[in-house]
Amino acid sequence: MHPSKPFFLWRHLNKLRWASLIVVALMLILIPFLHLYQTYNAAHAYDLLAPSEKRIFDVMEFLTDPFTSDPAEDLDALKGTTWSGTFWGLRLSDPLAPLAQMAASLSVYWPFALTALIPIVLTAIFGRFFCGWICPANLIYELNGNLAAWLRWAGFRTGDYQFDKRIKYGVLALGLVLSAATGSVIIAAIYPPAIVGREAYFGIAVGGFGAGMVFFLGTLLFDLLVSRRGFCRYLCPGGALYSLLGRYRALRIQRIVESCNDCAKCNVVCEFGLDPLRDGFGQECTNCAACIAVCPTDALTFTVGFRDHPAQGPGHLGRQYKRESGADFEEAAE
């Protein structure tokens, strides 16, 4: 049988993913600066600004002038972070935010719960894509992972302990219980994307980083010294929620066993420590497409389906398969 080739663009999705992560990060930096610009505008006092503030004003004016005549009002269209944001009237929230609010207040506030509807539907289709494609903390964690690789190359020892991936579901449950117990959305204090968005705003517009930054730096050190991508893999409560929501995702990466040569590059590159080589994707896969990009034989592709393939055994281009089906191989060789 001639193995089907994956659509050629899938190999380049990983680049698009990096672009997406960077755009989100730039937005999180831009929005606080726009906020500052708005406040300077509302004060009608350009001449009273400090030189540094004037520079911010000039740059932001240059960026927004083609789009708005009344920045102090119009730029209100773009507010917030990935945790909860406003985009020209469309309100989007991380599904964890309404869930945590429900836990904290023990009631449902529908106008807010519905802001998570679009992300939930997208997660049901694309799985845990938020973690791989949007999450601003993920960008920093991946760069931190690259740093760890360089440090290993330079001879330093970085952590590579493996824990149980199910710990994060416990963290999610514990966070919700604590939210209910304290009556406040305390889970936002340990959820990196919420922290990164908030701290970017604090650092730029409020006058300094807050307590969340200490926690976030701690998770970076944890990833570096204890466990590769440890926080996302084992501890992140939002990742746990997205994994559950994306368990029966419609779009998933699968292995084409006929094209696979068992090189295991996919397992090495997988940020979430999954096992594409043995069809071990599961609910944790973020559809990040890094494995597709690295596969030398085009043996990974997107498929539509609600379940993973059961384990398909060794790849047909690998040695193990050839040894086990030696007779067939000899026949084919003749």
Place this chain on the structure above:
Amino acid sequence: MKRRNFLKAIGAGAVAAVAAPAGAMAARNRPSLRYIRPPGSHDEETFLSKCINCGQCGEVCPNRCIKFFGLQNGASSIGTPYIKAREKACILCMKCGDVCPTGAIPKIKREAKAVIEGVKMGHAVVDRELCLSWQGKTCGVCYRACPLADVAIRVGRLEQPHVLNDCVGCGLCERTCIQMPQAIRIVPNHGTGNG
């Protein structure tokens, strides 16, 4: 130093390092920490249970008066918005209620009637011992700063301020008071907001 003593000292230091912030966290709503929540906010308990710390109220505030708690008001207040009137007071633009997605800050129209009914951040209180007007030196700055003049505050003889019942607690009078320390201040109303 003997090793045992050294270890003891380290242990005591570690205990102190953990216990001190924990003690600080336990003491919630200390009287010294006088803050108000953004205009229209629900009472403290409802507010904390609804606010998800997204920070949009601060990002939309044209006066940059909304700040955010770290650990200083207890663990349950981390990342929640507050206003310190003496540093920067609320100008009652009501944009934070428009942008708040969670219902922690309800939407209130920006008109006198709706604001007077819906906003109860606190109530201004005049210290007559400190107030220049009450001490005979005509001042009246608080009255002129008030966005609801003659509704929330009126002045009598020598511009002596009298706070009325409709004061919403925006804090512009406290912000603007020329006395040091300020002779008029907002007593927060966390427990009995409109909720």
